[in-house]
Structures are given as C-alpha cells and as structure tokens.
Amino acid sequence: MIILELNDVHYTHHNKYNTVKAVDGVSVKFKKGKIYAIAGKSGSGKSTLLSLLAGLDVPDSGQVLYKGKSTAEMDLNEYRKSGAAVIYQDFKLFPLLTVLENIMYPMELCRIKESEAKKQAEELALKVGLSEPLFRRFPSMISGGEQQRVGIARALTMSRKLLIADEPTGNLDSETGNKIIDILIRLAHEEDCCVIIATHDTAIMEKTDKTYYITDGRITRS
Numbered sequence: 001m002i003i004l005e006l007n008d009v010h011y012t013h014h015n016k017y018n019t020v021k022a023v024d025g026v027s028v029k030f031k032k033g034k035i036y037a038i039a040g041k042s043g044s045g046k047s048t049l050l051s052l053l054a055g056l057d058v059p060d061s062g063q064v065l066y067k068g069k070s071t072a073e074m075d076l077n078e079y080r081k082s083g084a085a086v087i088y089q090d091f092k093l094f095p096l097l098t099v100l101e102n103i104m105y106p107m108e109l110c111r112i113k114e115s116e117a118k119k120q121a122e123e124l125a126l127k128v129g130l131s132e133p134l135f136r137r138f139p140s141m142i143s144g145g146e147q148q149r150v151g152i153a154r155a156l157t158m159s160r161k162l163l164i165a166d167e168p169t170g171n172l173d174s175e176t177g178n179k180i181i182d183i184l185i186r187l188a189h190e191e192d193c194c195v196i197i198a199t200h201d202t203a204i205m206e207k208t209d210k211t212y213y214i215t216d217g218r219i220t221r222s
C-alpha cells in the first residue's frame with residue numbers, strides 16, 4: 001500500500017544572497033512495510049527532499065501526498081505529531097531537557113501518562129544502545145554519536161507508520177550504525193512502517209528494499 005507519494009515536486013531555497021533549485025521535478029512513491037534509501041552527493045538535495053516528506057516545508061509546485069492527501073492542505077503540526085517521525089541530520093535535541101526528557105517529548109505532546117512515557121523512553125534508549133548513566137544528562141554532556149541515538153530513540157516513540165531519517169548513522173561507528181540500521185529494517189519489515197533514509201553509505205543502500213539516486217535535485221536512477 002502506498003503511504004507517501006510525490007508528484008512533480010519542485011522546491012527552491014531563497015535567501016538574501018542566492019536562489020538554489022534544490023528539488024527539481026521529483027516523482028516517487030513509497031510503500032508501507034518497505035525501507036528506502038535516498039542517495040546522492042553532498043548538496044544534491046537529500047535533506048531538502050526529506051524536509052518536504054516530513055512536512056517541515058511544502059513544495060513550491062507539485063504535491064506531497066500522505067495517504068492520498070496533500071501536505072499543503074494539512075495541519076502540519078498534526079502531521080508531524082501523528083504522521084511522520086523524523087530523525088534529523090543535526091539531531092535537533094532540546095538543550096534544556098535531559099536525554100530521557102528529550103525522548104519522552106513526543107509522548108508528552110500526545111498527553112501519554114508520564115509513568116508510561118518514562119517506561120517507553122527507557123526501553124527505547126536501551127534499545128539504541130544508550131546506557132542508564134546517560135539518562136539524566138543534558139545533550140551538551142554527551143558525545144555526538146550519543147546525541148544522534150537520542151534523536152533516533154525519540155523518533156521511535158509512538159510507533160508511527162512513517163519514519164524519515166536524515167543520515168541517521170552519520171556520527172556512529174560501523175558496529176553501532178549497523179545495529180541502528182537493523183532496528184530500522186525490522187521496523188519496516190515486522191511493524192509495517194515505511195522508512196526513508198538519506199545516506200551516502202553504500203553499505204546501507206545494499207540493505208534497503210530500494211534506493212533512489214538524486215543528482216542536482218533530480219532523481220536520476222532507482
């Protein structure tokens with residue numbers, strides 16, 4: 001079943017100094033229960049494409065359809081809360097919340113009971129390889145790879161059906177990275193989630209069900 005679909009999507013970054021056409025006519029379909037890689041060189045448009053899929057932005061033209069409905073017509077706060085879970089390339093942890101509080105945050109937004117949220121957060125933290133002494137530290141007191149795993153655990157809460165991950169193993173050693181990829185593969189194949197990962201790691205591409213290659217904002221092959 002198709003959960004997410006892009007129809008001729010275009011997006012240009014504008015700022016005071018320049019204009020960059022980052023996504024240039026992309027059409028792709030993503031199914032539930034499958035894991036995908038979006039591959040391409042640095043600056044090819046992977047993060048921009050993912051931010052459109054995640055509803056952090058809407059296309060200039062074309063459509064991003066989640067379960068057949070355009071993200072341009074949706075309440076994007078609601079979409080991010082109950083639709084797409086996101087693992088960010090730069091983590092985006094809350095600096096004034098502890099490791100455990102960061103992981104609990106989406107559950108808090110959805111008014112899940114604190115004791116239940118804490119239990120789930122602890123389980124997920126251990127699952128991604130964060131040990132108990134880290135739970136009460138703030139993000140600035142842990143390593144980059146540990147911060148990345150906090151972002152991963154936070155995205156795994158609430159068992160949503162769409163997970164968008166921007167270079168989720170970029171700061172991890174290969175053993176920890178493999179463990180994370182295996183968790184994401186299991187999520188797709190055993191829990192019927194659609195997982196989309198931006199990466200330049202060929203070892204990850206080999207493990208996914210399908211890889212789309214992007215060059216200068218265009219899908220060049222799959």
Ligand SMILES: Nc1ncnc2c1ncn2[C@@H]1O[C@H](COP(=O)(O)OP(=O)(O)OP(=O)(O)O)[C@@H](O)[C@H]1O
Pocket residue numbers: 013014015020021022040041042043044045046047048049089
């Ligand atoms: N906020 C912005 N303002 C202007 N240009 C931007 C902005 N963000 C990205 N770009 C440009 O858009 C293009 C695509 O960037 P994007 O971040 O999507 O690439 P990427 O494939 O994720 O790269 P990387 O592998 O380095 O993360 C690049 O040319 C980049 O310089």
Ligand SMILES: [Mg+2]
Pocket residue numbers: 046047048089166
């Ligand atoms: Mg990127």
